[in-house]
Amino acid sequence: MKIPPVKGTRDFYPEQMARRNWIIDGWKKVSLRNGFEEYDGPIFEHLQMYQIKSGQEIVEQLFSLQDRGGRDLAIRPEITPTLARMVNQQIHSLPRPIKWFAVPRLCRAERPQKGRLREFFQWNVDIIGEDRADADAEIIFTTIDYLRTVGLTSKDVRAKISSRRLLAAVLTSIGIPAERLDPIYAVLDKKAKLPPETFQALLAEQVPDKDQAGKIHQFMALESVEGVAAITQPTEALTKALDELRSVLSVLKAMGVAEFCGFDPGIVRGLAYYTGIVFEVHDIAGELRAICGGGRYDNLLRDFGGPAIAATGMGMGDCVLEILLEQRGLLASQMPKRGLDYFVALAAPQFADAMYEVTARIRSQGRSANFSYKQGGLSKQLKEAAGQNARKCVIIGQEYKDHREVVVKDMAGGAQETVNLEQFLARLNS
RNA sequence: GUGAAAGUAGCUCAGUUUGGAUAGAGCAUUGGAUUGUGGUUCCAAGGGUCGCGGGUUCGAAUCCCGUCUUUCACCCCA
CATH class of the missing domain: 3.40.50.800 (Anticodon-binding domain)
Structure with a gap:
């Protein structure tokens, strides 16, 4: 009796295994030269770990199981909770900043599609214990350092950077109450994927006030952080958020990767745990899903029962990356041949x-x-x-x-x- | 989880419209031409319960229903 492979999984024959190794070796090499140390955790954790903070969607997509003692466990859909747990356990003895990376194998019971499977590898780099924008900039630099190393140029990919803090400050300063923010984020997050009229209609549902909606549209159309001042009166929070974003962009410029980076107010990211700088890297043609995403999550360690310590990080899956590299011919030309x-x-x-x-x-x-x-x-x-x-x-x-x-x-x-x-x-x- | 399309050899596909006899091709694989010199060429072979199950029919790869998988669009993410 023939048993088929499980939905959304891949078999790695020697040729595919060679690709996977090449991609992962590149991730590891770039992590190390950017000063990160490798860690890993177990492939499953207590189910509860993901119910705390991972967001509704991820929880619905868990592969969960019970062990023989009746414990509810789940195969990891992301490694950040494990990282938070590990760091919390030794927080008082780890020298800071903690710059760690991992390449975990993850599983999510999503419906498989191009660039999205049920089992995949994800490169994670995180910096814990540093709230300065330098850390956010280093995360983004490390990401670009890898993409550049495998042959992608600023004509292929772009790091779109924004700030949750800035977005909140702008919305608050134009008079949106705090409890209205989350549903508005959800709409703004979709801007790039929707036709302008649909976006406008959706936004009008959340923000009936014409003046407020107009200002949001104005903000969302910005191509540079400098335009923010023209939209609303600078509050203290707004000034602080702007300074932080400027600082990230200026460090990236000094590091020589400005051509890959730009401010993009359309980057909001899922509601899960981001608190400050957020970013995604996309292919410029916009044909594929995001290649990677990340940002600052200053509350996560505290949410997992540890001290309130700043953190920022990034995750890059192997599926979309491999499609992009294949499209650009960067795999065929660079893969070492069997010899x-x-x-x-x-x-x-x-x-x-x-x-x-x-x-x-x-x-x-x-x-x-x-x-x-x-x-x-x-x-x-x-x-x-x-x-x-x-x-x-x-x-x-x-x-x-x-x-x-x-x-x-x-x-x-x-x-x-x-x-x-x-x-x-x-x-x-x- | 919702909607749509597609599944024929390891891969890419023909055959399905109009049901008809042992289901074909190229590439790949294996063997031979080739008993001290490879990548080429030529010859040959192996490989298919036509995704799976049921139905209609004298007869199903072909028509119908279900199901699984894949792809695409939602949802959301990497």
Whole structure:
């Protein structure tokens, strides 16, 4: 009986596994050079962990289970709660700022679509214990540093940056009461996806006052933070939020990635736990979902029973990224091909023992080597070597019996030389 | 979770309109041509319960119903 793969999951055959490794290796390399340390947690946690703060949608999308002791558990749909738990446990002994990253495998029981599956990998970088905008800027820089490294340019992707604090300050200063903010956020978040008339209609439902709605439209149309002053009287909160956003943009400029970044008031993000700077990276053509998203979540550690400590971070899934890299031809051109250092071939069957010995000795020198299991002729073996993308072939034949010599053939150019076996093996290390 | 479209060999597809005999092609795989020299070429082979289940019919890949999966649009996110 054939059992199908589970909905929304992927099988990683060697070719796909190579892609996945290449993407994840890049994430790790860039994290480390930006000064982050790797951590990980368990793949499941108490169900309750996600009911505290993850937002309604994520809770509905949980894969949950009961263990044999009747405990309610869930496979992690995100790693940030785990991070909060881990940091809270050792908060008094961890030197700050805490700059940690992880590449967890996550599961959400969503309906699968292009760029969204039920099981995926997500690169997370977080800075905990620093409330200055420098930390937000570093998160965004690290994100761009990776995207730039894999070959994406400012013509391909753009980091759209905004601020929850700014949005709240603007809305408050034009007279929107605090309890009205959340439903308005939800509408503003959709602006980029809706036709202007639909957006206008939705906003009018939430903000019937023409004057207020007009100001919101004005704000949402801004392309630079400097336009905010013309819309409303600066309150203390507004000035503070503006300074923070300016500061992030100015650090990013100094770090040399200004061309990738811009203020975009349309970035609001889900209601979950963001409190300050928020950002998303999108493909410029706007064909795909967000490549990554992140922001400041200063209340999360406290919500998980710890002290009130500032935090900011980012998550990037592998699905959309891979589609974009594929589209741009950046995978095909950069993926390392499967390769083999040496293929050991046999010109006559009586040297089989030498073939095994040479293969093993090459391997023990740290080089990869294969030989053929088949009894075929040399021609067949070279064909097999070419199929495995071997860089060189070691051919064992009559010379071996006569003078302990082997033929070493360069598969790219075809040149070959006859060398003493011991000298050949000694040379491998140099 | 809601709505729509599509499922034929490992992959890309033909055949479905108009039901008819052992369901085809290219690529890929395996073997041979090739007993001391590979990537080319030529020949051959293997590989399908036509997604699955039921119905209509003398007869179903083809028509009908259900179901699963995928894709797209919502919802939301990475």
